[in-house]
Amino acid sequence: MEIKLPLDANLQAALNKVSAAFPELKLNQVLEAKIVVNQTQLNLLTVNMAGKTLTLQTPLPLPLAAGQSLQLQVVKLLPTPEFKLIAPPLPANAKPTASGETPLLKLATAAAPAPVAAAGNPLPNLQLGQAVPAQVVSVGKQGMTLQLAMPLPASVQPATDNAAGRSPAPPITLDSRQLIEADPAKPALVPGSRIELQLVKAGAPPLFSVSLAPADSAAELVAAAFKQALPQQSSPLLLLNRLDHAFGELIADKTVGETLKHLALEILRAIPDKSALFQPGDLKTAVTRSGLFLEAQLAQAGRQQTPPTLADDFKLRLGKFIAQLALELKPAAAERTAAASEPLLRELLQQAEGSLAKLTLDQLHSLPKDDAPRQVWVLELPFLQNGKPDLLELVVEHDRDGSGNPNGQNNWVVSITITPPELATIHCKLSCYDGSVNTRFWSESADTVEKINARLDHLRRQFEEKGLKPGFMDAQQGKPAQEHSPIASPQSLLSEKV
Known part of the structure; x- marks a missing residue:
């Protein structure tokens, strides 16, 4: 009695595939073939052999061109046919396999494993027309670095990712010659832009079409542009200290223009001494020239027959200084030898901006806010302390309803x-209500708080000598509460209602 054991399903499928493709295929047989398509990015070689078109899986990219003739020798039949490349021989610069022998080509069947992409890079798994979301990390002259969004479609998941697609792919850098702008009229891509990367041509190298992702709203584009265009804000004290320390070096450098030296000297000379802040007239002048009111004064000057002098305004001086620094550093400004102090000029430009x-x-x-009960001014006043620049931070609040009270008193709050x-x-907060001046001090140092408490009586007498009515006074350790801080950051720099 003849007994037939059932064949494994995968083995039976492989046998059926081989039988359907080559019923006469034999071991060590040599076959003539011609290359139809060489997909080096996917390690796939499509050939025409004995009137049939087959796709072969290669262990590594082979430097073979479409239309080239090959000779393949059958070295294995089951479970998947394998072929050895006989002719033409690979060039000398071709990479050998791990064993150093001629690479073997396997018949790509439905049961064959999908091509393995480079570690963490799913782009080689893309099919023509398929797109993946990504975010721009950086943009250079030679290319663009992208962070592929996760999770990716299952068909392009790299082999190193887990099944859930949670592992973030590493950034991928593409040459600018591989990228085609889908719509050149769109704004230029900047770091942070979300895009769609679509494969439009396979090969080495592949070509991709780049377009802005639909989810990138106009607000997101504006926010990204602001992040790139606006300089990082910093205290003017950094600029003034650096300028004061390096002024001698700036003056001694003969390659630096006289206009820039003069502007730097004007900025330093305009800093008032600490004693001026104790004089009402000098303090008012310092506040007026702080730069906070420049545009308001310009608008007012246009309506006056004798416009006020604005040359001493700090913002105006700062703008002139920045413009002159940029002119000095401009590469094509003049045919001159680079100044020895050029690194200093770049540092000053960054701090000035x-x-x-x-x-x-x-x-x-x-700016006045319609729904706020108070008008608030936020400003910083530089001054000289023992000949060195220092800074006084002021927040002035005026109660808008104060002018309407029965006594005609204006209510003010000044934070210093x-x-x-x-x-x-x-930190000091002076508030004027109903003619009384209340004063509160805060410091994180217990020693400083003790010294302030010891001098509160002296401050009370000074208020009385100036004709002021002293009210509540105290000093405590810590910081003032910030729950209702008038200098909280705005939600947006732009208003759509303007």
Whole structure:
């Protein structure tokens, strides 16, 4: 009696595939073939052999061109046919296999494993027309670095990712010659832009079409542009200290223009001494020239027959200084030898732009708000302390309803932040209500708080000598509460209702 054991399903499928393709296929047989398509990115070689078109899986990219003739020898039949490349021989610069022998080509069947992409890079698994989402990491002259969005479609998941697609793919850099702008009229791509990457041509190298992802709203594009265009804000004290320390070096450098030296000297000379802040007239002048009111003064000057002098305004001086620094550093400004102090000029330009950004943001904070009961001004006043630049931070609040009270009193709140020599930072809040001046101090240093408490009686007498009515006074350790801070950052720099 003849007994027939059942064949494994995968083995039976392989046998059926081989029988359907080549009923006469034999071991060690040599066959003539011609290359139809060489997909080096996918390690796939499509050939025409004995009137049939087959796709072969290669262990590595082979430097073979479409239309080239081959000779393949059958070296294995089951479970998947394998072929050895006889002719033409591979060039000398071709990469050998791990064993150093001629690579074997396997018949790509439905049961064959999918081509393995480079570690963490799913792009070789893309099919023509398929797109994947990505985010721009950086943009250079030679290419673009992208972070592929996760999770990716299952068909393009790299072999190193887990089944859930949770492992983030590493950034991928593509040459600019591999990228085609789908719509050149769209805004230029910047770091942070979300895009769709679509394979439009396979090969080595592949070509991709780049388009903005539909989810990228206009608000997101504006926010990304602001992040790239606006300088990082910084305190003007950084600029003034650096300028004061390096002024001698700037003056001694003969390659630096005289206009820039003159502007730097004007900025330093305009800093008032600490004693000027104790004089009402000098303090008012310092506040007026702080740069906070430049645009308002320009608008007012256009309506006056004798416009005020604005040359001493800090924002105006800062703008001139930045423009002159940019001119000095402009590569095509003049045919001159690079100044020895060029690194210093670049540092000053960065700090000046940061100071201007900080001043501009203070102006935005100081704009009147329709739904706020108070008008708030936020400003920083530089001054000289023992011949060195220092900074006084002021927040002035005016109660809009104060002018309507029965006594005709205006209600004011002034917040001051200062760091005196040999003392910790002091926060002071003076409030004027119903003619009384209430004063509160905060400091994180217990020693500083003790010294303030010891001098509160002296401050009370000074108020009385100036004709003011002193009210509540105290000093405590810590920081003032920020729940209702008038200088909280705005939600947006732009208003769609303008």
